[in-house]
Amino acid sequence: MIPYREQKLTEEKVFKDPIHHYIHVRDRVIWDVIGTKEFQRLRRIRQLGTTYLVFHGAEHSRFQHSLGVYEIVRRIVDDVFTGRTEWREEERLVTLCAALLHDLGHGPFSHAFENVFELDHEQYTQAILLGNTEVNEVLSRVAPDFPERVANVIEKTYRDKLVVSLISSQIDADRMDYLQRDSYYTGVSYGHFDMERILRVMRPTEEQAVIKYSGMHAVEDYIMSRYQMYWQVYFHPVSRSAEVILIKILHRARQLYQEGYIFETNPTLFIPFFKERVTVEDYVALDESVLLSSFQLWQREKDAILSDLCTRFINRRLFQYAEFDPATEYQKFGKLQKLFERAGLDPTYYLVTDSSSDLPYDFYRTGEENERIPIHLQMPDGTLQELSRKSEIVEAISGKRRTDHKIYYPEDVLRRGAETNPHYAAILQLIGEK
Amino acid sequence: MIPYREQKLTEEKVFKDPIHHYIHVRDRVIWDVIGTKEFQRLRRIRQLGTTYLVFHGAEHSRFQHSLGVYEIVRRIVDDVFTGRTEWREEERLVTLCAALLHDLGHGPFSHAFENVFELDHEQYTQAILLGNTEVNEVLSRVAPDFPERVANVIEKTYRDKLVVSLISSQIDADRMDYLQRDSYYTGVSYGHFDMERILRVMRPTEEQAVIKYSGMHAVEDYIMSRYQMYWQVYFHPVSRSAEVILIKILHRARQLYQEGYIFETNPTLFIPFFKERVTVEDYVALDESVLLSSFQLWQREKDAILSDLCTRFINRRLFQYAEFDPATEYQKFGKLQKLFERAGLDPTYYLVTDSSSDLPYDFYRTGEENERIPIHLQMPDGTLQELSRKSEIVEAISGKRRTDHKIYYPEDVLRRGAETNPHYAAILQLIGEK
Amino acid sequence: MIPYREQKLTEEKVFKDPIHHYIHVRDRVIWDVIGTKEFQRLRRIRQLGTTYLVFHGAEHSRFQHSLGVYEIVRRIVDDVFTGRTEWREEERLVTLCAALLHDLGHGPFSHAFENVFELDHEQYTQAILLGNTEVNEVLSRVAPDFPERVANVIEKTYRDKLVVSLISSQIDADRMDYLQRDSYYTGVSYGHFDMERILRVMRPTEEQAVIKYSGMHAVEDYIMSRYQMYWQVYFHPVSRSAEVILIKILHRARQLYQEGYIFETNPTLFIPFFKERVTVEDYVALDESVLLSSFQLWQREKDAILSDLCTRFINRRLFQYAEFDPATEYQKFGKLQKLFERAGLDPTYYLVTDSSSDLPYDFYRTGEENERIPIHLQMPDGTLQELSRKSEIVEAISGKRRTDHKIYYPEDVLRRGAETNPHYAAILQLIGEK
Amino acid sequence: MIPYREQKLTEEKVFKDPIHHYIHVRDRVIWDVIGTKEFQRLRRIRQLGTTYLVFHGAEHSRFQHSLGVYEIVRRIVDDVFTGRTEWREEERLVTLCAALLHDLGHGPFSHAFENVFELDHEQYTQAILLGNTEVNEVLSRVAPDFPERVANVIEKTYRDKLVVSLISSQIDADRMDYLQRDSYYTGVSYGHFDMERILRVMRPTEEQAVIKYSGMHAVEDYIMSRYQMYWQVYFHPVSRSAEVILIKILHRARQLYQEGYIFETNPTLFIPFFKERVTVEDYVALDESVLLSSFQLWQREKDAILSDLCTRFINRRLFQYAEFDPATEYQKFGKLQKLFERAGLDPTYYLVTDSSSDLPYDFYRTGEENERIPIHLQMPDGTLQELSRKSEIVEAISGKRRTDHKIYYPEDVLRRGAETNPHYAAILQLIGEK
Incomplete structure (x- = not known):
């Protein structure tokens, strides 16, 4: 009998996909992994969290992104690497599975959720893979x-x-899928690059997948796409505003629970998180529908802050934002906190700072654990060169970290009350000062 | 002071949209309507219900579709009709609002939900518009x-x-948006037609918007696109399988509630529906996140049928389907029902028939209330002709109703148990017989 | 040593192509064929003849179409058919070459040219393949x-x-390429269909390539696309007007030559055609640049008709057209001919009838030599069914020939002179009568 | 009676265009200009010269590009600028005409042609506009x-x-059209940017059109697109190879004529150029069909160099290229020249250097006449800032001129003869040395 790892489906299965046209599955293992409940759960986690509140098209799930990453890796492995000596065919299945499952541990509204509950989706990916689960x-x-x-x-x-390197490098299948997919669903003009070309010029080496020199321009275009997507989509301040509110909702709910507050409807699925004793089963039971329906109910809670924040999130009444330079404006921030307190607005929940930061491309960052592998070009003579040494454009932007600091606050309330409440007026004035 | 109905925003607002590039809002009324909680709720209702379980890209909401319909109508009214004598400019605002709000009363997984609770989304649209709501x-x-x-x-x-006719006819803005949008998000090749051309040749008349004869081919293409989308996407049997399960979940939960069953977590937001006393407020509190998170919890219920059906829906373990001709196979169906009972599978929940039916285009159907207005061509001499009289292709398919009947059943359970359970084997055999 | 027919290029060559993304060449034979002067000549023959005078984007050549047909066939053969028992791998190279070379004998502005010189591009394809040529x-x-x-x-x-059947049937690679390519370059919305899907469901049989039943809707869409392209693009009356003028130029020039007229510049490359003694070498020396530059020169000829027609073509001063029903209006046409003569306008050149006719799909036409092979569906039980028996839409349009008759005439001249020349006025009036 | 400059067509005319969907003409003046023979001539001049020999899709003409530039300017003027105080409505018509006619003086294979005959297309644009022409x-x-x-x-x-500034600046309608159009027709992935966005944020000022700061990222993307198109398409070495041959053909033909050589067929339309006495009428009679058909004939000429070069161009047997650094390799070049002479290959025609150079963006270049106007951003406070002061990416690449030097030579001849001809072998060896 054919061993499980080598079994093929009698007929290839395909998923229709707007980005890759079709996603092809022939391996029985892959088909079975897709059918597990832990993988199906990714249908209920949006790829871009709160971004759909700015770009209404961005309602796509991590489920489809995961299939997309799998498909890219499958094409690299089966169409480009196969038969080359540097590529070991026996790594094929583990590579495909890792591609498909790389986001398995993402929670609902991932960044906000991890931030509040001090969880790490990478740890949960490990836990789900190795725990008592269908995927395991x-x-x-x-x-x-x-x-x-x-x-x-x-x-x-x-x-x-x-x-x-196929799953995690500066030009991995993960990034290649999400740039194109997020561009497609948001409808922005950025995020396009010639993936076909990049795949064609990818070559396996001992250490990583590299790019033939003749494909350098396609890689430049990819790097620029990534840069544009970060600033136009991923760090959009309105999306960050929604995330700020989400963080504050989860903070408040946990705090209330820990203080003994009784919720109208028992927040069953949240309790392990509030208690900080989370099993794998608890973790995978949580998805974005659970958060949204809880917020729906919490609008009716007696606690004014929780109720207000949930109403804001559900009805998209987000905080306004203003530029804020922490290096020079910390005193102003302190003053604002005091004004908020005097005005009866808890600054913990209603005056929030948030920063975004991106490094468009870097060849080397010592001391950073999360560093992804830099891109290497394979020159006509076979030697490897790090990308920024050959590309003027990449060299120009290389290592240039760009950071954006903002404060978020409920301008709607302040503006509506400014005529009658002098504290509100004072807050608005101070924020407006340069 | 400028009356509210004429107020313009100081700067035009735009929404990035993958189908129409940008959606433009200049009227203050439109902007305010979009900000109401009843309209924002449409973000939490998928446009295509369970279709995302087949076409994973189809996760888009009714929110974006509603904006799209508004934008098409806005372009017809502002770019094509304005200045023509048949068009009364004073109807502009009511037309735009109706376009934006035409789907306001849709419930979560609309068709299944309405089916079970015997509700009508059109009545709820009316109720929300006229009730004590933000939009009102x-x-x-x-x-x-x-x-x-x-x-x-x-x-x-x-x-x-x-x-x-701009909102509800055989070539209205609703259909023009959803065909293109559903095509884009599913990624299928169907659903394309030249909307730009159609808009350019639309002309107002007393009775309806008509199409200049020179644009007939673009309309033919639109009709064919619609036909293809119905059979390729909207009536996809796997999506119908998911809908069948959804219907059965809601049936079962209501029945249990009405029989006095105690749920582990109180189904707060469902209770008005189970009691059949639904206010507008109850109605708008329900969305797809509430259904999905309830199904998540109901997987843990003691009732085996409810728990099984919810697990099936959440983890996408759908029913298999087979062709079924009710005209000739009703006896076979009766036999199957008995076999299911003997096998210990309640046929009410596990043996389900479902039919889809479409009329690609019809010029006249007496006695049908829901009839949409047929398409008329404006000939060079100014007379009007019903489309199917001029177009051979449309004439050829006109009035041809096509219907597809299927039965749905849990083939997975049957197949796993067939070796040990002779009833299961008998069921499978009977279904397989022609 | 590897025999020539099996030699592969050391590195795959690709052509960037807007329709198929890339065209891949690995076979040395294919690469060498592309490099022959007879194949390169196709760069100087437009795919759509005079259509670029209506759709300005349609300037693409038969060269790129030929590569496209090759690429489609290559994908069918290498990705879909390979390994299946009905497909004989030893036919691969002849199939690829035939795909690449199927249009080799097309002359400049093919239809007009063949019409006037009574040539047949299929005979010239044969002659070039078998003659003393580089490709041979x-x-x-x-x-x-x-x-x-x-x-x-x-x-x-x-x-x-x-x-x-891969090269010439009702769903061959030729049609699949040209529908998509002509749609892309003209910019029309028609001509799209899901070729990926069609290729995936194509299956080899003894007699022809057939389509799995599950792909029927994709084929329906293809048939409808074809129908739309014919009436929107290929039979566009303005393009036919340009073709009418082209035919009349060639007629006139030949007639003048045969009557002993001396051209200002010797029409070297035309002389074999005027003498009706054309060698293969003469034939391939002619391309659209030769025609256009000759027309450029012939504008300066003394012969008023030749000069006028060339000026019309070069500067796009085309004939106007009117509907004309030969079955009922032949007497009117006779009157018009007389009026033209009286008005001093030679009706041979200035009053021209032209008809277009298309059969969107036909399953069987007895007695027509050029009949292409009908489309067959492979049913789940393995039997074959002719498409129109299963598809309502195709059945509806099957065998319905549609014909369009028009007359073409120099309305510009007539209108400018109508006030002073009563014959002109009479002509215009008669044409305008119904 | 309505003055000519204000006359509108009774019905708007449209041209179907793949880039802008439709090109709209309402002004009678514009319609009449398009109908002139000087404008129609642009149909016979390719937009990208010899590039179609590399990217086979790039067969599009300057005619369609000119319409595209017109359409962009029309949209800026009619949709964005109209009603703003800085924009003077009385400039509308001159602006539209200049947009439409900016390329009017381009000759066939413009760069090569101008290079050989020392003509300047800008001067000819002036001459045609002001001469005795239809457009005048x-x-x-x-x-x-x-x-x-x-x-x-x-x-x-x-x-x-x-x-x-709308016609000639670093972000003018000319560039916006050609980047998109050339990208579309070549089929490359580069050249995309969000023109809709750029048009929406364009604002008129006294000195130039500027861009609102909020649109900076769209402009960055445009600059990067331009950079990629230059190096991927416009400076493609194979296209330059074809241009090199073209230049040498024209050189040779002129030299032969001037030396009294008798051509088999009189090169009627070239004679004014060979004599260096070119009237406007002579100039507009020349187009690419004239060049190509002449090369067709010249293949049969007795002069071996002319015949060989023409055969190379017509049949796409181009020169090979190698990197060449003039700063360090001038001695090697001298040696090569001598080797070519000894080998009997005239180095004037068979050993050619060519350089390409681009400045992706520059804010200021003193002393360069052809300098285009830099891009300015309009900041929220109304002040203007030159783009590279605000954009890190643009700043990084600003003023960085990149140059590429190559030599071109007939490798095919050398390689075929290398075994028997020691000079050939020596040439190949010297070229291969680093």
Whole structure:
């Protein structure tokens, strides 16, 4: 009998996909992984969190992104790498599984959620892969150590660095899928680059996937796309405003629970998080529908802050924002906090700072654990060169961190009350001062 | 002071949209309507219900579709009709509002939900427009009878038939938006037609918007697109399978509640529906996140049927389907029901028939209330001709109703148990017989 | 040493193509064929003849279309058919060459040119393939009978009917490429269909390539696209007007030459055609640049008719058209001819009838030699069914020939002179009568 | 009676365009200009010269590009600028005409042609506008000085700098059209940017059109698109190789003529150029069909160099290229020249250097006449800032001239003869040395 790891479906299955046209599945293992409840859960986690409140098209889930990353890796491996000596065919299945499962541990509104509950989606990816789960059951059928191998690829400790680089590097399948997918669903003009070309010029080496020099311009375009998407979409201040409110809702609810507050409807699925004792099962039971329906109910809670914040989120009555330079304006911020208190607005919830920061491309950052692998070009003579040494454009932007600081506050309330409440007027005036 | 109905925003607001590029808002009324909680709720209702379980891209909401319909109508009215004698400029605002709000009363997973609770989204649209709601408050500021005028356009009783035809006819803005939008998000190749051309050749008449004869081919293409979308996307049997399960979940939950069953977590937001006493406020509190998170919880219920059906929906373990001709196979169906009972599978929940039916285009159907207005061509000499009289293609398909009947059943359970359970084997055999 | 027919390029060559993204060449034979002067000549023949005078984007050549047909066939053969028992791998190279070379014999402004000189591009394709040409030299290196085998596929007499059907049937690679390509370059909204899907469901049989039943809707869409393209683009009356003038120029020039007229500049490359003794070498020396530059010069000729017609073509001063029903209006046409003569306008050149006719799809037409092979569906049980028996839409339009008759005439001259010339006025009046 | 300059067509005319969807013409003047023979001639001049020999899709003409530039300017003027105080409505018509006619003087294969005959297309644009031409006749009907005003805009001496900036600046309608159009027709992934967004944020000022700060990212994307298009498409070495051959053909033909060589067929239309006495009429009689058909004939000439070069161009047997650094390799070049002479290959025609150079964006270049106007951002406080002061990316690449030097030579001949001809072998070896 054919071993499970080599079994093929009798007929190839396809998923219609707007980005890759079709996603092709022939391996039985892949088909079974997609059918697990932990993978299906990704249908209920949006790829871009609160961004849909700014770009209404951005309602797409991590489910489709995960399939997209799988498809890109499948094409690299089956169409480009296969038959080349640097590529070890026996790594194929672990690579495909890692591609498909790299986001498995993402929680609902991932960044906000992790921020509040001090969780790390990467740890949960590991926990789900290795725990008592359907996905673990499927992967274990390949080989007892197979779940761990998949987990190692995702946490970048896998022995075969080439495999890791396909999932996590500065030009990995993850980034190539999300740039195109997020561009498509938001409808922005950015995020396009010639992925076909990049795939065609990718070459395996011992350490990582590299790009033939003749494809350098396609890579430049990809780097620029990424830069534009960050500032136009991912760091959009209105989306950050929604995230700020989300964070404050979760903060408030936990605090109330811990102080013994009795909710009208028992927040069953949240309790493990409030108690800070979360099992894998608790974790995967949470998704964005649970958060949204809870906020729906919490609008009716007696606690004015929780109720107000939930109403804001559900009905999209977000905070306004203003530029804020922490290096020079910390005193102004202190004054604002006092004014908020005097005005009866709790600054913990109603005066929030938030920063975004991006490094468009970097070849080397010492001391940063999360560093992704830099891009190398394979020159006509076979030597490798780090991208920014050959590309003037990339060199120009390389290592230039750009940061954006803002404060968020309920301008609607302040403006409506400014005529009668002098504190409100004072706050608005101070914020407006340069 | 400028009356509210004529107020313009100081700067035009735009929404980035993948279908129309940008959606433009200059009227203050429109901006305020978009900001109401009843309109924002449409963000939490998917445009295509369960279709995302087949076409993973189809996660888009009715919110964006509603903006799209508004934008199409705005372009017709402001770019094409304005200045023509048949068009009365004073109908502009009511037309735009009706376009924006035509889907306001849709519930979560609309068709399934309405089916079970015997509700009608059109009635709820009326109720929300005329009830004690934010949207009513905004519209009333235009004029006391304005909410009713908007409601009349949507229910097709408005005195100005031209206005009605823009929202509800065989070539209305609703259809033009959803065909393109659903095509874009599913990623299918169907659903394209030259809307720019159609808009350019639309002309106002007393009774309806008509199409200049020179644009007939663009309309043919639109009709064919619609036909293809119905059979490729809207009636996809796997999506119908998910809908069948959804219907059965809601049935079961109501039945249990009415029989006095105690749920682990109180289904607060469902209770008015189970009691069949639903206020407007109850109605708008329900959205798809509430359904999904309830199903999440109901997986843990003691009732085996409810728990199983919810697990099926959440983890996408859908029913299999088979062709079924009710005209000739009713006896076979009776036999199957008995076999299911003997096998311990309640046929009420596990053996379900479902039919889809579409009329690609019809010029006249007597006695059908919901009939949409047929398409008329404006000939070079100014006379009007019904489309199917001039177009061979449309004539060929006109009035041809196509219907598709299927039965749905849990093949997974049957197949797993077939070796040990002779009833299961018998069921599978009977279904397989021609 | 590897035989020529099996030689591969050391590195795959690609052509960037807007329709297929990239066109891939790995076979040395294909690469060499593309480099021959007879194939390169197709760069100087427009795919859509005079259509660029209506749709200014339609300036694309038969060169790129030929590459496109090759690429589609390559994908069918290498990605879909390979490994299936009905497909004989040894037919691969002849199939690819026939795909690439199927339009090799097209002359400049093909239809007009063939019409006037009573040539047949299919005969010239044969002549070039089998004559003393570069392309023959390359193909002969594969095997002495290889040029003839390629020729047989193109003229549909090849023994392997499956191979023929890929190049010439109602759903062949030729049509699939040109519909998409012509749509792209004209910029019209028609002409889209899901080719990816069609390729995926194509299956080889003894007699022809067939389509799995599950792909029927994609085929319906393709048939409708074809129908729309014919009436919107290919039969556009303004493009036909340009073609009418082109035909009359060539007529006039030949007539003048045969009557002994001395041209200002010797029409070197035309002389074999005027003398009706055309060698293969003469034929391939003619391309659209030769025609256009000759018309440029002939504007300066003394012959008023030749000069006027050339000026019309070069400066796009085309004839106007009117509907004309030959069945009922032949007497009116006779009157018009007399009026033209009296008005001093030679009706041979200035009053021209032209008809277009299309059969959107036909399953069987007895007695028509040029009949293409009908489309067959492969049902789930393996049997074949002709498309129109399963598809209501195709059945509805099947066999419905649509014909459009028009007369063309120099309205500009008539209108400018109508006030002073009563014959002109009479002509205009008679044309305007119904 | 309505003055000519204000006459509107009774029905708007449209041209279907793949880039702008439709090009709209309502002004009678514009319609008449498009109908002139000088404008229609642009149909016979390719937008990208020899590029179609590399990117086979790039067969599009300057005719469609000119319409595209017109359409962009029309939209800026009619949709964005109209009603703003800085914009003078009376400049509308001259602006539209200048947009439409800015490329009027381009010759066939413009760069090569101008290079050889020492002509300047800008001078010919002036000459055609002001000479005894159809286009002059139409423009003069607007006002006697109108042709001169249009000419002044195109030569950048017009009094209203805002008008000039729409046609010639670093972000003018010319560039916005060609980047998108060339990208579309070549099929490359570069060249996309959000023109809709840029048009929406364009604002008129006294001196030039500026961009609102909120649109800076769209402008960055445009600059990067331009950079990529230059290096991926416009400076493609194979296209330059074809241009090199073209230049050498024209050189040779002129030299032969001037030396008294008798051509087989009289090169009628070239003679004024060979004699260096070119009238406007001579100039507009030349187009790419004339060049190509002449090369067709010249393949048969006795002169071996002319015949060989023409055969190379017609059949796409281009020169190979190698990197060449003039600063360090001038001695090697001298040696190569001598080797070529010894080998019997005239280095004037068979060993050619060529350089490409681009400045992606520059804010200021003193002393360069052809300098285009830099881009200015309009800050929220109304002040203007030069783009590179606000954009890190643009600043990074600003003023960085990139140059690429190559030598071109007939590698095919050298390689075929290398075994028997030691000079050939020596040449190849020397070129290959680093």
